[in-house]
Amino acid sequence: MLREFSIEGAGFGLRRSMMGENLDTDAVDFLEVAPENWIGVGGRYGRWFKEYTERFPFLLHGLSLSIGAPEPLDMELVAAIKKFIKQHNIRGYSEHLSYCSDHGHLYDLLPIPFTQEAVMYVAERIRMVQDALEERIAMENVSYYAAPGQEMTELAFLNAVLEEADCDLLLDVNNIYVNSINHRYDAQDFLSALPTERIRYVHIAGHYDEAEDLKVDTHGAPVIDPVWKLLDRAYEIHGVMPTLLERDFNIPPIPKLLEEVGHIKTIQASHQVEEKYVLSRR
Incomplete structure (x- = not known):
């Protein structure tokens, strides 16, 4: 039996620089x-992290599983993640x-070719990870x-992987926006074509405007x-x-970050009010 996500509301990514907040x-x-x-991680950072996990629900967002790499999956990492969970x-x-x-870490997230062969390859590796993590x-x-x-297309590839692997989607709204500018597609059409039932939570972040037709996903603004x-x-x-604010550098003071988290909550509340109103009218 595969365990399901259980979170709600709005959150943000916790960084070590926030220790003591x-x-x-x-x-x-x-x-x-x-x-x-x-x-x-042990010592004071380990104690601090433990205190936070006792107060807040936590999610993990991995950096190095490298699901589309040509080399075998790092199952020792998967086992360590399972224990950590x-x-x-x-x-x-x-x-x-x-x-x-590829024979070592490349320190960047590189695109998997949008091909049917890649769909089958990646989906099998995702299933292996899900089976190992249970x-x-x-x-x-x-x-x-x-x-x-x-x-x-990117959309066809993404939907095919989700279906073949029978996994969930972490929907990154900023990435849709950035890609829609860089690769000239309609962001709302892309968004509409995603499978609602597979979306587990959402990321939102800032980016860098390299040029009018080139946006760079930085999580730094x-x-x-x-x-x-x-x-x-x-x-x-x-x-x-559930929606999470990402900020990886140029991190402002916590109160400023919480303003953006609060804006997420405001948008969420506006839709919840609309839904209640519609239900009351029925």
């Missing part, structure tokens, strides 16, 4: 970390639909800047208005979903 459980509903950054009562694990290794995992739609060997509007549209299409 006093987070209010009313301001943030859940937190997320990369397991590679915390597995085996049980140790800290983690609510779910997600990874990137990409690869980052729980469903969510794969994130990633930003990419080239599409080598492309035989199908505030979320811009078009991305907030796309999140609003995602709730309209798929319903309100």
Whole structure:
């Protein structure tokens, strides 16, 4: 039996630089970390992390599974993640639909070729990880800047992998926006064609404007208005979903981060009010 995710509301990614901050459980509903950054960590960081996992629901968002790589899966890493999940009562694990290794780590998330062969290869590896963890995992739609060997669209590839692997989707709204500009497609059409029943939670983040037709996914800036509007549209299409703010550098003070988390909550609440109103009218 594969374990299901169990989270709700709005959260953000916890970073070590935030150690010592006093987070209010009313301001943030859940937190997320990369397991590679915390597995085996002891001392004051380990104690601090343990305290947080006792106060907040946690999710894991992996960095190095490298699901599309040509080399064998790192099952020792998967086993360590499984142990970490049980140790800290983690609510779910997600990874990137990409690869980052080939006889060593490449320190970047590279695009998997959009081909049917790649669909079958990646789906088999996702199933292996799910079987080993004994729980469903969510794969994130990633930003990419080239599409080598492309035989199908990004959307067709993503949906085919989700179906073949029978896994969940971590929906990254900013990545849809960035890719829609860089690869010239309609972001709302892409969003509408995703399977609602597979979306487990959402990422939202800022990016860098290299040029009018080139956006770079950085997680180093505030979320811009078009991305907030796309999140609003995602709730309209798929319903309100747990949503996490990502910020990896240029991290502002916690109160500033919580303003963006609060904006997520405001958008979520507006849709929940609309839903209640519709139900009351029936």
